[in-house]
Amino acid sequence: MGKVITIKNNKGGVGKSWLTLQMAHALTLLEKSEDILYKVLILTSDSQNNILDYSGHSETIVEKTLEDYVKTGQRNEIRLRDNLYYMPLAKSNFSKIFREKLKRSIENLKSEFDFILIDSVPVLEIDQDFLEIADDIVIPTYMDKATTEGILRLMEEIDLNKIRAIVPNRYIKSKKSEIMYNDLKNNLNGTGILVTEPIKQSAVIHNFIEEGKTIWDSKSKEFEPFQIIVYQILEELLK
Numbered sequence: 001m002g003k004v005i006t007i008k009n010n011k012g013g014v015g016k017s018w019l020t021l022q023m024a025h026a027l028t029l030l031e032k033s034e035d036i037l038y039k040v041l042i043l044t045s046d047s048q049n050n051i052l053d054y055s056g057h058s059e060t061i062v063e064k065t066l067e068d069y070v071k072t073g074q075r076n077e078i079r080l081r082d083n084l085y086y087m088p089l090a091k092s093n094f095s096k097i098f099r100e101k102l103k104r105s106i107e108n109l110k111s112e113f114d115f116i117l118i119d120s121v122p123v124l125e126i127d128q129d130f131l132e133i134a135d136d137i138v139i140p141t142y143m144d145k146a147t148t149e150g151i152l153r154l155m156e157e158i159d160l161n162k163i164r165a166i167v168p169n170r171y172i173k174s175k176k177s178e179i180m181y182n183d184l185k186n187n188l189n190g191t192g193i194l195v196t197e198p199i200k201q202s203a204v205i206h207n208f209i210e211e212g213k214t215i216w217d218s219k220s221k222e223f224e225p226f227q228i229i230v231y232q233i234l235e236e237l238l239k
């Protein structure tokens, strides 16, 4: 049975969509068992569907959305890479009936996909559903005061036992960000929540995103430091 991993932060711009895609692509490159690779699906509560842009599929025609699947059971998810699929979202308001069916629909997908990653933004209530259905939660964050306070509030609202990792992203090294990072790490020491090495705000990453490529689409050594951090997260999820 598949596992649901929700990537969550109430703040925009911290790298939720980007990290979701990098993690998902990384999972598809791992062996589930001999010669069998993991099959991964990405879902989102963001109707901007940035995952399509970041994976080089901005021009791909969307035929079926999460709404269609929940309402009719019909699916036609977009194949982003080998074993990596994306089910886009059409809009951002949902009826009560839709929400009731949503969780069951996702449960059904677990028999087909080893991992379902959810790129989650705070839209209405389905965000809550995506937290409830999650086996694991990963929190990308930005090392400034407002975002750090935001994740501390978020951690009061969600089930701490589900939080596997906090991932400082778009990190710009400074005295202040270093202190904040060390404080966060020390505060969570012993909780079982991993605080990864920070992922730098990087021009190579920026350019790669613009080209619709992930850090796994290149053999260049310059992506290694980022790949290592993504592996750190996956290790927690595969425990």
Ligand SMILES: Nc1ncnc2c1ncn2[C@@H]1O[C@H](COP(=O)(O)OP(=O)(O)O)[C@@H](O)[C@H]1O
Binding pocket: 011, 012, 013, 014, 015, 016, 017, 018, 019, 050, 169, 170, 171, 199, 200, 201, 202, 203, 205, 206, 209
């Ligand atoms: N480590 C990074 N280095 C450079 N640019 C990044 C990095 N992580 C994300 N970005 C860029 O930052 C912006 C916000 O990332 P995104 O994943 O869309 O955030 P969110 O989904 O949390 O709103 C995007 O333009 C993305 O391309």
Ligand SMILES: [Mg+2]
Binding pocket: 016, 017, 018, 046, 050, 119, 121
């Ligand atoms: Mg996003």
